[in-house]
Amino acid sequence: MSDAGAAQGRDADGSDDESVDAQDAERLEERRVAAVERLQLVDTPAEERFDRITRVARELFNVPIAEINLINDQDQFTKSPQYGGSGAKRHRTESFCDITIQRPGLLVVPDATKDDRFSWRDVVTSDQHIRFYAGRPLSLGEDLRVGTLCIVDTEPHELDEEELRLFEEMGLWAERELLADIDIDRAADVQRGFLPGGQPCPPEYAVAGVSLPHGGVGGDFHTWTATDDGFEFTVADVMGKGTAGAILATDVRAAFLARVGGDVGRTVTEVNAQVAQDLATTGSFATLVHARVDRAGRLDYADAGHGLTIIVRTDGGVERLDSTGLPIGILDDGVWTTLQTEIAPGETLVVCTDGVLDLFDGTLDSLDGVARLVTAGGGPAAIVERLVALSDTQQRSDDLTAVVITRAG
Structure with missing residues (x-):
């Protein structure tokens, strides 16, 4: 190598470029x-x-x-x-x-x-x-x-x-x-005061729900609203940090409550279009289930990357409902479809978030544990009480939300 070339191959302090890179x-x-x-x-x-x-x-x-x-x-x-x-x-x-x-x-x-x-x-x-x-x-x-x-x-x-x-x-x-x-202590219960109470549904059903934040704030939420022939409900897990997650959860919740009565798949699509930019700006997204139940037992639902919904059938079998799309906030122009199934008399539907799985082994097999809490009887309020009692005995690292709906037998 020439002197000029050697000079080009060294920094001002005389070290080799390759050595510095290494x-x-x-x-x-x-x-x-x-x-x-x-x-x-x-x-x-x-x-x-x-x-x-x-x-x-x-x-x-x-x-x-x-x-x-x-x-x-x-x-x-x-x-x-x-x-x-x-x-x-x-x-x-x-x-x-x-x-x-x-x-x-x-x-x-x-x-x-x-x-x-x-x-x-x-x-x-x-x-x-x-x-x-x-x-x-x-x-x-x-x-x-x-x-x-x-x-x-x-x-x-x-x-x-x-x-x-x-x-x-x-x-x-x-x-x-x-x-x-x-930042595992993210999430927000800013909307704790907004959590639903009472029975939104006709006498054919009983419903109970719970949202427990991991820390002082939490990003899960659930809500339900009465309709002319039944009721609608939403269970969501909004990913965010600290109070930001709470603000985003409130934003998502309000977007759903403003659209009661529409096709549930179209509603999720419209909510995504409304909040996707906010979610993307903060590096967040939400998995959720939005559904409507009528008095005859028909369940219309859209699942945005959630996949944590089961129906415990009268014969003891457990059916897990399919997801119908990605979480909201992933794609600006995402589209979600509506699927249908039926809740027969005596059957119970449970929608939960990841925190419920943490009460068991953290995998989808945990839904079998949830089903066992259902088959122990006592109705939705008793099932929610069992979940809360189980949560009180364990160290959780995530928010916990569940909605339990039983159709009268």
Whole structure:
């Protein structure tokens, strides 16, 4: 190298550019690993709030595998989903996601056999037969990419522009859940005084509800309103921080109460259009169920990424109602559909939030525990009392809301 070239290759203090870059990279990696540790999620059990994201991703992109992975200094830990009998950890150098976190933006591998970074890896050449991979790095700000949301298939794939946009939005959802762990005392019971009381429904039904914030404030809410032939109700979990979450929850609640009587799917669509900008500006979103029950037992409902509604049937069977779209606040132009089912005489419907799952094992299997509280009898008020009593015996890390509706037998 010439003297001029050597001079260009050094900083003013005489250090090599490459050495400085390496030091910067090392410091950034130390901060990144510290951010992973600050989340305190590695080696923790499954949680429905993360499983919900991977479940929706599998359905949206029609792939067999969707995961949320966290990567520390040595390992990749799969936070969601966690399969019984298989390890949730692998060495990070064996994973596609280790490449994903090395740069911002989506990493899409349409066919791993044609990509030199991946074609030689065991997951491609072995019986796992991985072909398609797409990964979205999950960041905690300041370029600290702590993990990924990824989707995987055994067949080659391409993602079109709309799918890429949706995948980016799903990544934002996952990031917001991670950020919630840094300020777990978020949420708001600013609307505590707005919680409904009394019986909004005709004599064919009994209803009871509860909203318990984790801390002094909480972002869950429930509301119900009488209609000419029955009643409407909403159960929502608004993601936010501190009093901001409370303000947003009040905003969402008011938007629903202003639209009583319309088609429930269209109502969710209209509420999203009204509040999406507010939610996006504050980095928030809301999962919710909005529904109407008539006197004959017909239930019309729309589920915005919530998925925590069950009906305990007269034969003891438990039916979980499907989600009909993403949470509100994810897409400005999202559309939600209305689904129908029936609550027969003697049957009980329960809608709850993640905090109820925390009273059991934190997964969807917890809904079986909720169903057992229902089958113990006594009607909605007694069921809510059991939930509150169970909550009083445990340390909760989330707000808890439930609405219980029983049709007279």
